[in-house]
Amino acid sequence: MYAISLGDDGAELRPLEPWQAGELLAHVDRGREFIGQYNGLPDIITDLGSSRAFLRTYAEKAAADTGRICGIWTGGTLVGAVCLRTMDVEQGTAEAGCWLEPSAAGKGLVTRAVRALIDWAVQERGIHRVEWWVCAENEPSKAVARRLGMTRDGVLRESFLYRGKRHDEEIWSVLAPQWREAERAS
Structure with a gap:
């Protein structure tokens, strides 16, 4: 399998596949409360079977060219992931997402990993618009969007019901021309 270096600290971005369901479950268990602040993943991945089913869904998305998931490893341990939750090559759109455990x-790591994922989506798959949907209260995730040069497109007021509470969602995006220009300038 391939690995993409995320910098001098030894962090790597690698495909996350169904055979790694045990590793994903252990990762979610380590960060269950932290990850669950804004991400429903801990409510979905509760045991080995649900972890395997989650990764199988992404394997099917990869086979259909409608999404991807990659794990973030440091020191040989899975500590987070980035994904293209949706990807429509014909329309040229994708939605990126992420999570990390507290350590x-x-x-x-997320900024570096999402940068690699967006670069692949734009350069290799011809994606024109990459979106970043974030709970308006999730300041670290909005900071990632800013560091990636995304533009805040708007707020969907009380659009996301999560654990019994309605939350505003912000939509951020980057377009392929501005992505390529920023990459050339760096």
Whole structure:
């Protein structure tokens, strides 16, 4: 399998596949409360079977060219993931997402990993618009969008019901021309 280096700290981005369901479950268990602040993943992945089913869904998306998931590893341990939750090559749109366990937060891993994923989507798959949907209260995730040069397109007021409470969602995006220009400038 291939790995993409995420920098001098040894962090890597690699495909996350169904055979790694045990590793994903252990990762979610380590960060269940932290991840669950804004992400429903801990409510979905509760045991080995649900972890395998989740990864199988992404394997099917990869086979259909409608999504991808990659894990973030540091020191050989899975500490987070980035994904293209949706990807419509014909329309040229995708929605990126992410999560980390607490031990990996604040190190720039998500920014570096999402940058690699967006670059692949734009350069290899011809995606024109990559969206980033985020709970309006999730400041770290909005900071990632800013660091990636995304534009805040708007707010969907009380559009997301999560654990019994309605939340505003912000939609951020980057377009392929501005992505390519920023990459050339860096």
